[in-house]
Amino acid sequence: MKQKFNIITSTCVPLPLENVDTDQIIPARFLKATDKKGFGDNLFRDWRYNADGTLNKDFVLNDPTYGGQILVAGKNFGCGSSREHAAWAIAGYGFRVVVSSFFADIHKNNELNNFVLPVVVGEDFLKELFDSIFADPKTLVEVNLPEQTITNRATGRVAHFDINGYKKHCLMNGLDDVDFLVGNRDKVEAFEAKRK
Amino acid sequence: MNTLFDKIWDAHVVQAVNDGPTQLYIDRLYCHEVTSPQAFAALRERGLSCFRPERIYCMPDHNTPTHDQDKPIADPVSRAQVDTLAKNAKDFGLTHFGMMDKRNGIIHVVGPEQGLTLPGMTIVCGDSHTSTHGAMGAVAFGIGTSEVEMVLASQCILQTRPKTMRITIDGTLGRGVTAKDLALYMMSRMTTSGATGYFVEYAGEAVRSLSMEGRLTLCNLSIEMGARGGMVAPDETTFAYIKGRNYAPKGKDWDDAVAYWRTLRSDDDAVFDKEVRFDAADIEPMITYGTNPGMGIGISSSIPTEEGMQEAEKVSFEKSLLYMGFQAGESLLGKPVDYVFLGACTNGRIEDFRAFASIVKGKKKAANIIAWLVPGSWMVDAQIREEGLDKILEEAGFEIRQPGCSACLAMNDDKIPAGKYAVSTSNRNFEGRQGPGSRTLLASPLTAAAAAITGVITDPRTLM
Structure with a gap:
């Protein structure tokens, strides 16, 4: 899971729906595992498959026209349940970046903690990106973490995205928060002592 | 401050x-x-x-x-x-x-x-x-x-x-x-x-x-x-x-x-990043019609229309109504219901069971309704029995189940079947939340009880 992140240039999978909740990303009946494996197979399960288990050919993940490591979704992506299984499903399927104009708080953290980069762009940028992808599914997008930029290669439009310096350092170096916190247990003990 | x-x-x-x-x-x-x-x-x-x-x-x-x-x-x-x-x-x-x-x-x-x-x-x-x-x-x-x-x-x-x-x-x-x-x-x-x-x-x-x-x-x-x-x-x-x-x-x-x-209160001059105000008098019993909890209406009003919606919003709105089997602009009152769920971390406490019992007391569960009444804990269950609510509920044709999250997210056997309508006191009406293909209408325990008695979506105030 700890994949170092630098620059990713890829085609995109467009999902122009708003308020995509984590129950859609991974339905509750697939949350019974006690490890992190195999969730990618059930990413968007009930949109990807019909009730009888056959493929829903109308869903974008089943459309061979589109592919790549970047998922582009409508605003308020990942709302609802805190289930990190949603981030495991996105990462497990092979996405490294999710682009949206707005993310739900808990899911955004879950993506970052699994080395999937949530990139927040403006509504205009997002709309233009959807237009570019639908006009040409081969449209490449460059996500540059060191520079904190995203580029729509079809139009040349570049946008800056925010990420705090600490998390950026973690992503670029394959470090996680537990490493940091365990290294700071002495500060926790000092805090507890002072509190008493 | x-x-x-x-x-x-x-x-x-x-x-x-x-x-x-x-x-x-x-x-x-x-x-x-x-x-x-x-x-x-x-x-x-x-x-x-x-x-x-x-x-x-x-x-x-x-x-x-x-x-x-x-x-x-x-x-x-x-x-x-x-x-x-x-x-x-x-x-x-x-x-x-x-x-x-x-x-x-x-x-x-x-x-x-x-x-x-x-x-x-x-x-x-x-x-x-x-x-x-x-x-x-x-x-x-x-x-x-x-x-x-x-x-x-x-x-x-x-x-x-x-x-x-x-x-x-x-x-x-x-x-x-x-x-x-x-x-x-x-x-x-x-x-x-x-x-x-x-x-x-x-x-x-x-x-x-x-x-x-x-x-x-x-x-x-x-x-x-x-x-x-x-x-x-x-x-x-x-x-x-x-x-x-x-x-x-x-x-x-x-x-x-x-x-x-006692010191844990916002100071009188505290500044919030945002302030919002509502008037309680504007609120009537609510029910949801769509596939996210923000898609709710007063029980006596109608599902909104697309007037004034952005293009991107329309796509999600139409997908939602299609899933629920509802039309823009229509009223929900009188629509048939299949399941009623009382419970979850939202409404599985003693007060919720009291409210439900207050509506169904002396009446009978509608024949078309399957009702799941699930206390939020064993402690709630014990209090239900102590207060005699179990008798009232049983006489009205309801059974009290054992505690857990249950049909709120259907990780156990309590799944609403595909296409069926559930008036639910839980917290989410997302597609498939209560079982693949299930259609959830979120409401209060009073409104859930009213649906359980009449078999259709009903304003609970008519039964109070």
Whole structure:
């Protein structure tokens, strides 16, 4: 899971729906595992498959026209349940970046903690990106973490995205928060002592 | 000039990470079986122990069946997850309320009723409805499994400080209008993302007048507006609720605690990043028509039309109505219902059962309705029986099941079949939430009871 992140240039999978909740990303009946494996197979399960288990050919993940490591979704992506299984499903399927104009708080953290980069762009940028992808599914997008930029290669439009310096350092170096916190247990003990 | 949130947050800052988040100390971690196994596994892989085991409480709730809990769970995968929690709690030295333990139930019902959730605390759990505990005057929020691992390993979490919002509800709630309706009303106004990035404090006369159970319902639903959490300043209602509970402070500790808790309120000159105001008089019993909790209407009004919607919004709106089998602009009153669900961390408390019983008393369940009444905990179950509500419900044709999350997310056998309509007191009406293809209409226990008696969507005020 700890994949170092630098620059990713890829085609995109467009999902122009708003308020995509984590129950859609991974339905509750697939949350019974006690490890992190195999969730990618059930990413968007009930949109990807019909009730009888056959493929829903109308869903974008089943459309061979589109592919790549970047998922582009409508605003308020990942709302609802805190289930990190949603981030495991996105990462497990092979996405490294999710682009949206707005993310739900808990899911955004879950993506970052699994080395999937949530990139927040403006509504205009997002709309233009959807237009570019639908006009040409081969449209490449460059996500540059060191520079904190995203580029729509079809139009040349570049946008800056925010990420705090600490998390950026973690992503670029394959470090996680537990490493940091365990290294700071002495500060926790000092805090507890002072509190008493 | 601090807000209630600021006071609690600031008292828990271990350090501010350079150009990064805050390292926040956590007083209480709750673990259930679904979002914790990978955290414990990761702890083992790193060769770490649990840093502060005495601050951590575990209980299964999501997978538990609502019948025959004295027997092993039939579904082997569910059973394995529940057993894994018990083993993890034992291996790491944590307190565990297993199935059939009289303290067991839905984690967000149990925490407050056991006196484990107290004012001024920081509380987290791998569950978005952790916002519930904010009703006691705590900073409580849902986290992911990686973050559960952080707390297991260090009793801390790294978080960016959220912005603050105060939502003030003036006036008095009308007849038949409950805390659930208040929350559904706010969501319908603020949308499902209107409070994302914020920690909300609820204030005003209508909130002050709510019972503890009502406040828990209100704060429970904060996440459905996207809020990081919701909270109510503790007051006499809070102290009276906590006093004498199992883990509540006793004797001199109690007096000291109450003295401190009285300081937990936003200062008169506190500045919030955002202020929102509603009038309780504008609220009637609410019901949802769509596939996110923000898609709610007053029960006597109609589903909106696309007038004034943005293009992107229309796509999601149409998809939602198609899924629900409803038309834009129509009324929901009189539409047939198949299932009624009373329960969940939203409405599985004693007051909810009292409300349901008040409507069905002396009447009979409609023949077309399958009703699942699931107490939030064994303690709620015991109180239902103590108050004789079980008799009233049974005479009206209802059966009380055993506690757990049940049909709120259908991880056990309590699944609403595809295409069927459920009036549900739970918190989410997402596609497939209560079972693949299920169609959920969120409402209060009163409105759920009205549907259970009439078999159709009914304004509960006509039965009061």
